[in-house]
Amino acid sequence: AISLILIGSIGGAFLGPELIAQGERFSDSAFLGALRAAAGLFCIAAILLACLSLPKMIDDTDEHPDQAARGLREIAQNPYFLLAVLSGTVGYGVMTYIMTATPVSMHVHDGHSLTDTAEVIRAHVLAMYVPSLFSGLLITRFGEKPIITLGLIAYVITLGAALAGQQVMHYAISMILLGVGWNFMFVGGTTLLVSTYRASERFRVQGINDAAVFGTSALGSLLAGTLLSSFGWTTVVISTVPALVAVSGMLIWLKGRPAAKI
Incomplete structure (x- = not known):
């Protein structure tokens, strides 16, 4: 869904x-x-x-009185909750950050035409949402962690393409992979999040997750132009590495670790 x-x-x-x-x-x-x-x-x-x-939504807490809402500290002790929030936050934040810098770097700094710039962004947006035709099915088949991992791999290749050059081809490849990576990380993280909380906790947990995801996205938009104008495209791309390393570390830490019961 x-x-x-x-x-x-x-x-x-x-x-x-x-x-x-x-x-x-x-x-x-x-x-x-x-x-x-x-x-x-x-x-x-x-x-x-x-x-x-x-x-009207059915509140199943009446049917399961033992499923009372837990405190945020207890919820956050589940490492899969942390992975879900981190995947969505990093996936959305990095995507917005690089995407915001791309048209400025292409058109203003590198002198590519507005038509080429618009086509690259169009390809990026298509790459963000077209995978939704099958990403849900892949998650059902293989689980959330493998799909988040694929998204992370797509982001790593994105950085490689972005650092390889600043021709239209380099921007196009990096933006397409960035879109695919975003879809896998965001859909995977959002799906995983649902399995980490009880029905009575859904509004609070989703609110916290959305604040983290979209707050980081807004911050990325604000920082992209400043860093691009001050330090250039290469610095913008490289500055995303620590966030991707954090997700990688979390995935490695959870390898073979069963999900906690809620």
């Missing part, structure tokens, strides 16, 4: 660049027109959400 939900975002890979291309239809400035069109889409989404009727 987590994987299938992300499939809807495939449309963004086509619609986003098209808003910029058709921006002058909505304003004299293509950029301003794209923002107005995006605002219109957000209004449509808000109306759809306001009209959405969801069935």
Whole structure:
């Protein structure tokens, strides 16, 4: 279900660049027109959400009185909880960080055309969401840890391609692999997280996870431009290594270790 939900975002890979291309239809400035069109889409989404009727969720804590909510410290003692949060946080944070720096590095620093830059970003967004067609099935077949590991491997190859050169080909390869790696790490981590908490804990744990994931993503967006302008593309790429090493260490530590009962 987590994987299938992300499939809807495939449309963004086509619609986003098209808003910029058709921006002058909505304003004299293509950029301003794209923002107005995006605002219109957000209004449509808000109306759809306001009209959405969801069935009431069943709280199974009444059926399982012994499954009372635990404190956060006890939940965090489960190493698989830590792996789930770390996978989602690093996966999303590194992706946002490098993705934000890419168009600036390509177009402003390296002088590649806006068309080439847009196509690279389009390929990246497609690579983020197209794997959702099968990543959920892979998790069902092989489990979360192997898929997170594949995502981590994709990130390592991403860094290699990004450091190999700064031609359009290098950016394209690195962005495609970055998208695939994000999908595997984020979907794998999110799926794993669900198995680490009780029903009575779901809102608190998901809130903490989302704060970590999207807070890190926001921080990555803020830092990307600053580090890129101050130190360059190579420093931006290399600076992600410690985060990937942390996930690698956690996976190695949990190798062969059974999940804790909740």
